[in-house]
Structure formats: C-alpha cells, structure tokens
Amino acid sequence: GQSLEQPSEVTAVEGAIVQINCTYQTSGFYGLSWYQQHDGGAPTFLSYNALDGLEETGRFSSFLSRSDSYGYLLLQELQMKDSASYFCAVVTGGFKTIFGAGTRLFVKA
C-alpha cells in the first residue's frame, strides 16, 4: 500500500523553531511537497524536494532523504499566523499526488 505518516499535532511558542517530520511508503516517487492550509482555506504550496538535501525559502526549509523515505519541514521564527495545518504530499508516477493526514500546528504567544 501507499502511506505517509506525520504527527497529528504540534504546539510551539512564538519565535521558536519547529520541525514536522514525514515518512512515506509509496510505489514510485518523483518528490515530496509541503502545503499549508488555514481553516476554511485552500492548501498553498510551501516547498518541493525532488533531490536529497535541504531547500530553504525564507523562514521555511524542507529536507528530503530518499534513501530513508523521510523528509521534514522546518519552520523558524514562528509567528501566530503560522498556526495552520501542514501536509506532506508525495508526487508519484504520472503526477498522482498522495497527501499525508496533516499536522495541526498551534503557535502560542
């Protein structure tokens, strides 16, 4: 079967750093994506890793290890507006995309 695992909830304080892990088991793999979704809104793209290593975009970074079927999203200098759900998603052959169940991030003052 195909599966992605990520923690269901993470809580952190403003200004802190938080890491959301994602492990996957899929047949076929193009890359690992991360999306942010606020309540009532649509998912918005954060990052995509096709190759091993770290990708940095502002306060957000994403890491991939293809050999370990593992990736993470790192959020730095947390702000209240970062409170949202974060989904990892694997893009497989033919651009089929499988989403993880999502991690709800709560940022406290």
Place this chain on the structure above:
Amino acid sequence: DAMVIQNPRYQVTQFGKPVTLSCSQTLNHNVMYWYQQKSSQAPKLLFHYYDKDFNNEADTPDNFQSRRPNTSFCFLDIRSPGLGDAAMYLCATSRGLADKETQYFGPGTRLLVL
C-alpha cells in the same frame, strides 16, 4: 488575476440530484486535479488529467465523473450525490515537471447535500 477559479464557491444540492462543479485556470498548466476534502482530513485525490490523459483513482466511486474539454476547464460531475459526498472539493493545477512540481489550488467548492 485569479489563477485557479472554482464555481460556485458553495453548492447546495438534494440527495440524488446531479450536480456539476467547475474549475478553470489561467496558468496553461498541463495537469489538473480534483480532490475531495472532508473536515479535518487530508485532501483525497479523485482523478487527475495530464493534458487529455485521464487518471482515475481506484477507490473513486463511479458516482464521480470528470471532463476536461480543453486545457483551461475541468468539471466534476456527481451523478447521484449522497449525504456522504458533502465535502470541500478542491481543484488544483500544475505544470507537470517532476523536478519542480508545484500545485496551485483553487478556493474550493463546498458541497452540501440535503
């Protein structure tokens, strides 16, 4: 300058009454996706098109059909909606580049079945 447009934003239908949701894009992307998302759950892929090639997920009910008459438009038809089909339906597009895959989502259509 909306890039992925979904109409309507809210749709109310009756049990068993066919309904069509629409999606259009101004990005000229090759790939278009339809997802179903229920409260506090992950988006679930129903189908996707790479250009005209249609890809149906094995667990997508036959009650759900899709059409892509041209690059810009894609439709989701629910032939006989049941109460369990009430959800947010998200359309997304991407260029279809394995090294730079980015999906752009529309605002979604929230479907209510009475």
